[in-house]
Amino acid sequence: MRVVHYINQFFGGLGGEEHANIPQEVRAGAVGPGRLLTQLLPDTAEVVATVICGDNYAAEHLGQVTATVLAQVTDAHADLLVAGPCFQAGRYGIAAGAVCAAVHQQLGVPSVTAMSRENPGVDLYREQVYIVDSGDDVGQMRDVLARMALLGTKLANGEDPSSPAEMGYFPKGLLRSQFVDKTAAERLTDMLLAKLRGQPYEPEVPIEIAEPAAPPLPVADLSKATVALVTDGGLVPKGNPDAIPLAFAKVWGAYNIADKEALNAEEYDVSHGGYDNRPVRTDPHRLLPVDVLRGLERDGVIGGLHPEFLSTTGNLNPINNSRRMGREMAQRLLNAGVDAVILTST
Amino acid sequence: MPVAHVTAIPSVAKSVGSTRIVLGEGIVNLLGNADLVADEERKLRREIVMRALEALTTAGVVTS
Numbered sequence: 001m002r003v004v005h006y007i008n009q010f011f012g013g014l015g016g017e018e019h020a021n022i023p024q025e026v027r028a029g030a031v032g033p034g035r036l037l038t039q040l041l042p043d044t045a046e047v048v049a050t051v052i053c054g055d056n057y058a059a060e061h062l063g064q065v066t067a068t069v070l071a072q073v074t075d076a077h078a079d080l081l082v083a084g085p086c087f088q089a090g091r092y093g094i095a096a097g098a099v100c101a102a103v104h105q106q107l108g109v110p111s112v113t114a115m116s117r118e119n120p121g122v123d124l125y126r127e128q129v130y131i132v133d134s135g136d137d138v139g140q141m142r143d144v145l146a147r148m149a150l151l152g153t154k155l156a157n158g159e160d161p162s163s164p165a166e167m168g169y170f171p172k173g174l175l176r177s178q179f180v181d182k183t184a185a186e187r188l189t190d191m192l193l194a195k196l197r198g199q200p201y202e203p204e205v206p207i208e209i210a211e212p213a214a215p216p217l218p219v220a221d222l223s224k225a226t227v228a229l230v231t232d233g234g235l236v237p238k239g240n241p242d243a244i245p246l247a248f249a250k251v252w253g254a255y256n257i258a259d260k261e262a263l264n265a266e267e268y269d270v271s272h273g274g275y276d277n278r279p280v281r282t283d284p285h286r287l288l289p290v291d292v293l294r295g296l297e298r299d300g301v302i303g304g305l306h307p308e309f310l311s312t313t314g315n316l317n318p319i320n321n322s323r324r325m326g327r328e329m330a331q332r333l334l335n336a337g338v339d340a341v342i343l344t345s346t
Numbered sequence: 347m348p349v350a351h352v353t354a355i356p357s358v359a360k361s362v363g364s365t366r367i368v369l370g371e372g373i374v375n376l377l378g379n380a381d382l383v384a385d386e387e388r389k390l391r392r393e394i395v396m397r398a399l400e401a402l403t404t405a406g407v408v409t410s
Contacts, residue, residue, distance in 0.1 A: 279378065289394075
């Protein structure tokens with residue numbers, strides 16, 4: 001197994017913060033923590049080249065640094081890229097995440113890095129890159145490198161990387177199928193009993209609590225406001241033109257209702273596997289109240305109903321994906337000059 | 347821009363950070379009720395929409 005290692009100027013022995021502007025340079029073999037890494041990798045493994053770069057230089061010339069690492073991995077016929085560990089060093093973490101992501105995506109060569117949870121590289125790259133949780137203590141270098149070596153060897157050998165909890169890397173946000181001995185009802189009952197007894201239990205779906213956002217300012221004058229309808233109940237025109245799936249939706253649609261006084265049930269369909277759709281199929285207004293809002297528009301209660309509604313399926317959707325779709329929807333509504341939104345959720 | 351989030355499960359809306367939460371009629375009949383006659387059902391829907399509009403014109407965190 002041939003390994004290329006990326007480290008910053010400090011771990012590369014070139015100096016501290018005063019040398020953070022040093023451009024990338026390539027050394028044959030292992031340097032600094034790479035020597036320890038060599039000992040911890042299998043006997044057949046070898047660190048063939050080390051790329052060292054100053055943290056500031058890397059932050060300001062990320063494309064150039066990435067190109068150097070890509071070239072090294074290619075020239076060395078490497079089976080694995082290791083970057084770091086970076087602990088809490090933010091610029092180092094971002095550079096390590098970037099080179100790992102590029103090497104994996106552009107060359108198909110596996111990569112692994114390590115950072116502490118607070119490192120900004122974690123949020124930026126954990127979905128694309130295997131990032132071992134290094135903690136904050138540089139004194140744990142040996143332990144962290146050992147876990148990186150173990151995970152990296154598995155990846156290089158094409159083996160299953162096991163779960164984030166088992167291998168100590170940050171969850172990549174993937175859902176994996178697995179066989180279990182007990183039905184969901186039994187597992188749930190076990191969890192509930194453990195909870196009632198005050199015993200520890202492990203939820204199967206991590207509950208992510210969103211950071212509270214400040215409430216946006218209210219609409220000053222409703223009679224001048226354009227109100228848009230958005231739904232996660234999966235309402236789509238017949239034929240589902242954007243192929244929004246019944247669950248795990250990664251796409252959303254915008255559908256014209258400019259000339260519609262009301263929604264005709266025969267023109268719509270529901271693509272949502274998480275609730276009994278029959279009432280909405282019979283009358284789409286039970287999800288999207290176009291009829292009532294047209295009346296309020298005529299009466300001058302609202303300035304107008306936005307000429308399109310946005311729709312997706314809110315079913316078994318990872319929160320980061322929902323967040324991305326929400327951002328895209330908000331941008332479209334902002335661009336169109338919408339003043340307020342009624343969001344209907346099933 | 348302000349968003350009035352109409353839902354039958356306010357606890358979920360709260361957990362994802364919604365700030366203007368409006369209680370709908372039910373999960374499968376969010377803004378309606380298949381058991382009501384058409385006029386009554388529309389009246390119910392209008393009442394929920396009016397609460398949503400009220401929330402959009404109210405400052406701060408709203409639950410209604």
